[in-house]
Amino acid sequence: MIKLKTALTTVALAGSIAAVSTPAMARETISIVGSSTVYPFATVVAERFGVNTDFPTPKLESTGSGGGLKLFCAGIGTQHPDITNASRRMKTSEYDLCQKNGVKEITEFRIGSDGIVIASSQDAENLDITLEQLFLALGKEVPSPDDETKLVANPYEKWSDIDSSLPNVAIRVMGPPPTSGTRDSFNELALQGGCEDLPAVANMSEDDMESVCQSVREDGAFIEAGENDNLIVQKLIDDSGLYGVFGYSFLEENSDRLQAATLNGMVPTAEAIAADEYPVARSLFFYVKKAHVGVVPGIAEYAEFFVSPSAMGKNGYLKDVGLIVPPRDALMELQDKASNMPSLTKEELM
Amino acid sequence: MTDQRSQAEIVRQSLKRRYRKERRFRAYGILAIAIALSALVVLFTDIIGKGYTGFTKTTITMEVNLDGEMMYLDDATDEKQMKMADFVEPLLQALIKQVPGATEENREAVRDLLNPYASNELREMLQANPDWLGTTQTLTVLAHTDVDVYAKHAGDSAYSIKLSERQQQWVDQLIEKGVVQTSFNDVFFTSGDSRDPSRAGILGAVVGSLLTMIVTLVLSFPIGVAAAIYLEEFAPQNKLTDFIEVNINNLAAVPSIIFGLLGLAVFINLFGMPRSVPVVGGLVLTLMTLPTIIISSRAAIKSVPPSIREAAEGIGASKMQVVLHHVLPLAMPGMLTGSIIGMAQALGETAPLLLIGMVAFIVDVPGGFFESATVLPVQVFLWAGSPELAFIERASAAIMVLLAFLVSMNALAIGLRKRLERRW
Numbered sequence: 001m002i003k004l005k006t007a008l009t010t011v012a013l014a015g016s017i018a019a020v021s022t023p024a025m026a027r028e029t030i031s032i033v034g035s036s037t038v039y040p041f042a043t044v045v046a047e048r049f050g051v052n053t054d055f056p057t058p059k060l061e062s063t064g065s066g067g068g069l070k071l072f073c074a075g076i077g078t079q080h081p082d083i084t085n086a087s088r089r090m091k092t093s094e095y096d097l098c099q100k101n102g103v104k105e106i107t108e109f110r111i112g113s114d115g116i117v118i119a120s121s122q123d124a125e126n127l128d129i130t131l132e133q134l135f136l137a138l139g140k141e142v143p144s145p146d147d148e149t150k151l152v153a154n155p156y157e158k159w160s161d162i163d164s165s166l167p168n169v170a171i172r173v174m175g176p177p178p179t180s181g182t183r184d185s186f187n188e189l190a191l192q193g194g195c196e197d198l199p200a201v202a203n204m205s206e207d208d209m210e211s212v213c214q215s216v217r218e219d220g221a222f223i224e225a226g227e228n229d230n231l232i233v234q235k236l237i238d239d240s241g242l243y244g245v246f247g248y249s250f251l252e253e254n255s256d257r258l259q260a261a262t263l264n265g266m267v268p269t270a271e272a273i274a275a276d277e278y279p280v281a282r283s284l285f286f287y288v289k290k291a292h293v294g295v296v297p298g299i300a301e302y303a304e305f306f307v308s309p310s311a312m313g314k315n316g317y318l319k320d321v322g323l324i325v326p327p328r329d330a331l332m333e334l335q336d337k338a339s340n341m342p343s344l345t346k347e348e349l350m
Numbered sequence: 351m352t353d354q355r356s357q358a359e360i361v362r363q364s365l366k367r368r369y370r371k372e373r374r375f376r377a378y379g380i381l382a383i384a385i386a387l388s389a390l391v392v393l394f395t396d397i398i399g400k401g402y403t404g405f406t407k408t409t410i411t412m413e414v415n416l417d418g419e420m421m422y423l424d425d426a427t428d429e430k431q432m433k434m435a436d437f438v439e440p441l442l443q444a445l446i447k448q449v450p451g452a453t454e455e456n457r458e459a460v461r462d463l464l465n466p467y468a469s470n471e472l473r474e475m476l477q478a479n480p481d482w483l484g485t486t487q488t489l490t491v492l493a494h495t496d497v498d499v500y501a502k503h504a505g506d507s508a509y510s511i512k513l514s515e516r517q518q519q520w521v522d523q524l525i526e527k528g529v530v531q532t533s534f535n536d537v538f539f540t541s542g543d544s545r546d547p548s549r550a551g552i553l554g555a556v557v558g559s560l561l562t563m564i565v566t567l568v569l570s571f572p573i574g575v576a577a578a579i580y581l582e583e584f585a586p587q588n589k590l591t592d593f594i595e596v597n598i599n600n601l602a603a604v605p606s607i608i609f610g611l612l613g614l615a616v617f618i619n620l621f622g623m624p625r626s627v628p629v630v631g632g633l634v635l636t637l638m639t640l641p642t643i644i645i646s647s648r649a650a651i652k653s654v655p656p657s658i659r660e661a662a663e664g665i666g667a668s669k670m671q672v673v674l675h676h677v678l679p680l681a682m683p684g685m686l687t688g689s690i691i692g693m694a695q696a697l698g699e700t701a702p703l704l705l706i707g708m709v710a711f712i713v714d715v716p717g718g719f720f721e722s723a724t725v726l727p728v729q730v731f732l733w734a735g736s737p738e739l740a741f742i743e744r745a746s747a748a749i750m751v752l753l754a755f756l757v758s759m760n761a762l763a764i765g766l767r768k769r770l771e772r773r774w
Contacts, residue, residue, distance in 0.1 A: 027624065029714075029722055040736070043545045043711045050713050051470050057713035059626060059722040079622050230735045253738065256507070317466065321545075 027078040027296055030058035034068030034085030035181045037114055037247045038284050041323050042085050042306075048317070049305045055298035058083075065181030072287060073098035082292040082299050086285045087114065087181030087247075088188075092349050105290035105343040109307065109334060113324045115248040115273035116186050116280040118173070118261040124240040125167035127159070127261035131194030131279060134263070136162045137171050138191060138222055140215035143200040151200050154217045174223040174232050175216075175245035185282040186245055187214040190263070193279060233258065248273060249322030274324045284323075290341055300341065307334040397753075401746025407535040407548060408498040410464065410524070411490040414444040414472075416482050426480035437469035437476075441491060448529050449520050459517055463524075465492035467549055492537070493530060495548045495740045497521055501532055502743075509739060538747065542713045543729065547740035550733070552748050554715045558628060558708075558723030559697060561716060565632020566639055566696050571689050573636075574643030578685070581644070582651040583673050602641035609638045610702030618706060625707030626722040634702045639692040646688020650681040683770035690763040694756050700727040726752045 032042060039062040050057025063071065065086040072084035073094060090108070098106060118127060118134075129137075136142050137156060144152040159166035176183040195201060195213035204212065216222045225232045225244075232244040233254050243261070248268055251260055260268050264279045272278040286306070293299045305311065311318050312325050312334070319325050326334070418424050420443070423435040438461070446452050446460050465471075468491040475489065476482055493501070496512040500521055503509035510518055524530040542554030577598075585591045613634035617623045623630050654677050662672045703709065709728050716723035724732070726748060733745035 031625070031722075039711070040545070046711065047545050047713050051467065060711035061626070061707055061709065062711075077622075079618070079624050081625075 029056045030083065030296055030298055030302055031081040032058050032060045032083045032085065032286075033063045033071050033081045034061075034083075034286070035065040035087040035284070036062045036176075037065075037087035037180075037182055037249075038085035038111075038286065040249060041111070041284070041318050041321055042286070044317065044321050045306050045311055046302075048311070049298075049302055053298070053301060053305070055301065058298075058302060064177075064179040065184065066179045069094045069287075070097075072289065073101055073103050075101045076103060076289070076291045078292075078296065080289075082289050082296050083302070084287050086287065088184045088282060089285060090287060090344070090349060092346060095344070095346055095349055103289055103291065107288045107290060107303075107337065107341045108344045108348075109286050109288070109303065109337060110326070110330070111284050111286060111306065111312065111323070111334070112318070112326050113273055113276075113281050113283050115268045115278050115324070116182060116190065116245060116282065117248055117251045117268045118243055118245055118263065119236065119251050119258045120243045120261070121236050121238075121240045122257060122259050124236075124243075124259075125169070126259050127166065127243065128265075129166065129261060130264050131190055132198070133162050133166065133194070135191050135194035135198075135213070138173060138216055139195060139213070140217045141212055143198055148198070149200050151212065154219070154221070157221075169241045171221045172223065172241060173221065173243045173245060174225050174235055176232075177224045181282075182245070182247055186280065187216070189280045189282060191216070248324070252322045270324050274327075281324075287344075288341065290343065293341065300338070303341075304335070304338040307331065307338050397746050397749050401743055401750050403502045404743040404745075404747025405535050405538065406502065406532045407537055408493040408501045408530060408532050409490045410445065410468075410493050410530055411488065412444045412448050412529055413486055414440050414489045415486045416440055416476070416484060418483050423483065426476050426483045432473060432477065435473070437472040438464075441468055441472060441489075444489075448524060448527070450523050452520065459514065460520075462513075463494055463497050463517065463521065465494050465546065465548060467546060468492055492548050495546060495738065497530065498548045499740045499743075501525060501530060538744070542715045543711060543724070543732070544713060545711075545736075547736075547738050547744055550741070550744055552726065552729060552751060554712055555724050555726045555729035555748070556751075557715050558631075558712075559725040561628035561719055561723060562631040562635060562725055563693060563697060565629055565719065566635040567689070567693060569632065569636040570639045570643055570692070574640050574689070574692075575647050575685055577640075578644050578647030578651060579673060579678070582648050583669070583677065598641050598644055602645060605701075606638050606699055607701040607705070609634050610705035612637065613702060614705045624720065624722075626710050626712070626724070627720050628716065628723045629719045630706050631703050631708050631723075631725065632719075634706060635696040635699060638699065638702065639689075639696050642692035642695065643685070643689050646691070647681070647685040650684025650688065651677060653684065654680045680772065683766055683772075686770075687763045687767045690759055690766070694759040694763075697725075697759070698727055698752065698756060700725075700731055703728055704731075726755070 030046075032046065034042075039060065043060050046058040046060055049055065061068075061081075065084075065088055068081075068084040069086060069090060072081050074080050090106075095106075098104075118129075120126065136154075137159060139154055141151040142154050142156070144150045145155065156162050156171060158168060158170055160168040175186065178184075192210065192213040196209065201209045201212055223242075225235070230250070232246055233250060236242055236244045237257050248270075251258055251268065266272055266278045268278050273281040286303075288299060288303055308316075309331065310316055312323070312331055314325065314328075316325060325331070417440065420439050421435045421437065423431050425431055441464055442457065442461055445464060446454070446456070449456075449460055449463075452460050471491050472489070492498075499509040500513055500518065513521065521530060537549060538551045540553055541549060541551035544550040581591065581595065585594075613630060617630045617633055618625060658676050658680065659672050662676045667675065700709075703725060708724050709732065710722060710724060711732070712722050712724050714721075730745050730748045730752065733741040733748065
């Protein structure tokens, strides 16, 4: 009797373990990963999508653009996400990874712009800086102050060492980690933008130039914070000698406590960013895995919902959250895209 | 003689110094306790000071004329019509009437006082009471988050920045008239996450925590107790047993994030389990809690006096009978205490769950072990990272709820121990 009991328990236990290790593969909820910059916009869309349609509210994870694309490109099947957000364009290497893992058809949506700002507490001395000065402050190797054709390890300790018009405080800038799309864009647009025209790199090959221009100093002047932009805001308020790098929407949310630096004579405003006048503006994207459309319910509808005028139009709710919405023509194009779902090709990314 | 006297002399002379030393030593102890206590007090005052406002909500109560024509609706039971109907207009018109000096021209400014989801609330109300159509009802809807923080933090300019001066005056007048009121925040306890702080709640996270804890308890308690009994009662004393013992102790000291990595590699990547589900969370936390339970269960078994075992054996009980009938019941209080403390630890754990995707924006309250969920501490983490000011108080309020859970679990453990403890 006892033996029978034990046998039964063993079978039951084994059964439950088997049940646990082969989960139901069907998934009803859209799974979205990706950029922490797009996250505040996408969550608003997702929530409204859940409230206003019969589909369940999509699930969103904030993993950073690179992390999101890695998960997105890991393969087809409901254990992989359906949509990834990115605060930069997909790289060709990521496209190749997707192709290799069977994620052949992807649709790209460019949903608007965001500016990257350098901000500080309102008690701090505001920066009015050119991109070149910014690179001199943060680059790992910069032209030597004595011989501008020669690169040396960054010697600048105070902003005023670079130019006497800059504040006389130690260079300390807090920014996002390399997995973040904000960091990618900051490196590409701000640092490389300020470094390209320096005589020291003018004769370099493109790859060398990129590696010089996009290397950030590692001697403590640039402090890497996590993906949590709010943490940077907190630190800035507590420490008036510190400057921080993050997306425009965070500046807008905290406009009463922070002030933004002027870059190349431009103050970051929504208008300047949308018009591409502000030098460090970038586009935001989301990518849809076409193989999952129809498998997980609501993906196509979500895309349509995201690019609808009530969300991204001139008076859309995303504007209230701080998205710099695309102009009317671009929005119409996006709506066409949402209904046709054209596949992204590698040529488009090059 | 002289020797003795001089020794007594020495003692007498050093007496004062020794007393001083002792007093100093005690003072160090008191100082240490004072530092710990003051840290605790600072922590609690900060959390409570920031968070108590999270337990109140701001609502707008007004007479709403549910005119069918205004809403483009003539049958509230027709689903299609309900989808297309305009639920903002009746609320807006009602509010304009309440705001002194506001007219049609101030539509936009007045609308900003209403919660963006107020129209959804109205739709739900009308769905539940279709016969309201065409009547005038006194309704209560949520105010906009900006109004919410302004009403709660009167006089603090950091919280009023989103409202124009005119809107601030309106809100002040509406508060005076009793249209805008603050009351207990039931939304906070009855809804899932939201991007709108005034609609955000912890129910989703609490249910997620509960599901995860059930998985953890169901797996870790039997496994932990079984392992402890075997190691303590049956295992032969040899090198292998020692090796296992040492490793269980090592496992207890492994940082929890490692278990998260393990969970990601094994459960998600190898077994293909979905991300962000309570089952995977529970499995990971099981691994983390197991050593705690095994160690405390073994201690409990050890504390059962050998005389009881010997007595049982003396009257002819088999080894298994000794264990099941005598040792286990006597050790159970200790095992339970250990398990509850282990579970409390697991409840407050965030790091391993971040890796398996339980840090996500999930609005719907999870309904099962395989549905996406998040847990309370992760919810705190998510809210603390949101740009909206109003989320800071929500995060603090969620911390208070979490602390209340932890304190009550620990109290339960202490209570159990006090009640069931046997002294020999």
